[in-house]
Amino acid sequence: MSFCYAIFGATGTIGSLLMQEILSCSSNTTVHAFCRSREKLLKCINNEDHKARVKIFEGSLDDIELLQNCIKEANVIVLAIAPKGNIPNNHLVENTAKNMIKAVQSLKNIKANRIVLVSSAGTEHRFMHANSSALFLAILDRALFHVYRDLEAAEKVLRANESLIPSTYVKPSALSHNFGYNPYRKPSAKNVFKLDFQNANFPCSYFDFVHGVMEVADEKSDLYENKSVATNSIGKVSFPIEAPVQLFVGLVVFYLPFLCSWIY
Numbered sequence: 001m002s003f004c005y006a007i008f009g010a011t012g013t014i015g016s017l018l019m020q021e022i023l024s025c026s027s028n029t030t031v032h033a034f035c036r037s038r039e040k041l042l043k044c045i046n047n048e049d050h051k052a053r054v055k056i057f058e059g060s061l062d063d064i065e066l067l068q069n070c071i072k073e074a075n076v077i078v079l080a081i082a083p084k085g086n087i088p089n090n091h092l093v094e095n096t097a098k099n100m101i102k103a104v105q106s107l108k109n110i111k112a113n114r115i116v117l118v119s120s121a122g123t124e125h126r127f128m129h130a131n132s133s134a135l136f137l138a139i140l141d142r143a144l145f146h147v148y149r150d151l152e153a154a155e156k157v158l159r160a161n162e163s164l165i166p167s168t169y170v171k172p173s174a175l176s177h178n179f180g181y182n183p184y185r186k187p188s189a190k191n192v193f194k195l196d197f198q199n200a201n202f203p204c205s206y207f208d209f210v211h212g213v214m215e216v217a218d219e220k221s222d223l224y225e226n227k228s229v230a231t232n233s234i235g236k237v238s239f240p241i242e243a244p245v246q247l248f249v250g251l252v253v254f255y256l257p258f259l260c261s262w263i264y
Contacts, residue, residue: 005217006032006074006112008061008081008096014118014175015080016044018210023050025214032057032070061096067103075111076217079154080118083147084264086250088257090146093117094153101161114225115158115167116217119151120144121200127171127230130199143250159226166225168216173230174203176240192234200230203240208233 005022009015010033022029023045030053035041038058045051057070061081071077079097083090097117104110121127122140132140141148158167193208195215212231216224253260 002028002030003218004030004032004074004076004111006034006071006077008034008070008077008079008100009118010080011035011037011040011044012080012082013206014082014210014213015078016041017206018078018080018213019044019054020050021207021210022214023047023053029053030055032074034059034061034067034070036060061099064099064103064106067099068107071100071103071112072107072110075113077112077115078118078213078217079115082118083150085246086144086146086253087260087264088146088253090150091153093150094157097154097157101157101164104161104165110165112165114217115165116213117151117154117158117167117169118213119155119169119171119228120148121171121173121230123148123151123155124171124228127198127200127228128173128202131173131202139247139251142254143247145250145254162226166222168224168226169228170209170213170216171200171228171230172204172209172212172232173200174240174243175206175209176203176237177206194232194234195224196230196232197227198230199232201232203237203243204231204233205237208237 007015007019010019019031019033022031032055033041034057038056041056057066059066081093081096083092122144125137155169193212195212209231249263253263
């Protein structure tokens with residue numbers, strides 16, 4: 001029986017990789033991909049068989065009817081929405097969560113058994129206390145202040161509606177494109193990861209993260225329902241070399257918000 005993922009933010013780094021891995025890991029899965037640009041999304045799919053299993057929903061996240069059409073036949077809803085950076089007064093994820101709840105409420109029957117929110121361990125510092133200093137957490141919170149507040153607001157919306165549809169909040173630490181050396185990882189393996197309710201190790205690879213999201217989405221029990229969970233890579237993952245620049249830029253915008261329009 002086919003299993004359908006509705007992915008919002010399907011052209012982003014996480015959303016596009018998640019879509020590719022879902023389609024690659026099983027020929028019995030389909031994707032409802034929500035995006036602003038059909039052309040951009042098609043560039044994310046190179047395999048013709050994969051394209052045949054993707055239904056594209058192009059439009060605005062404020063279009064409730066379009067959201068309904070995207071989710072009504074899906075088994076799970078994944079919100080992989082993210083802003084460009086530490087943009088002041090950003091409510092992108094929060095507004096998406098509100099509109100998603102409106103769409104779910106207006107559907108008489110919905111197959112989806114949960115919403116999976118792609119979030120960050122930075123919104124819940126208990127995940128990072130074991131591996132990070134108070135100074136680092138303070139820097140991180142300022143460099144990504146507006147991103148974290150938006151994610152927190154979205155989580156608050158979803159938690160207030162967990163009786164309507166359960167949610168899971170997947171929270172990695174910093175994400176890296178580089179695997180580095182991992183004694184546990186075979187050359188072709190991409191899913192050597194661990195889901196953890198207590199700690200988020202630094203960093204986590206993008207591949208391991210999306211496979212963690214897939215495991216949460218595929219879980220048939222209530223193990224992850226209405227809970228926060230971190231995805232950790234097993235073994236060493238190389239430090240994301242772009243992180244220092246991203247943190248610096250985020251700090252500049254935090255302290256000098258009038259520069260935001262020039263930076264992003």
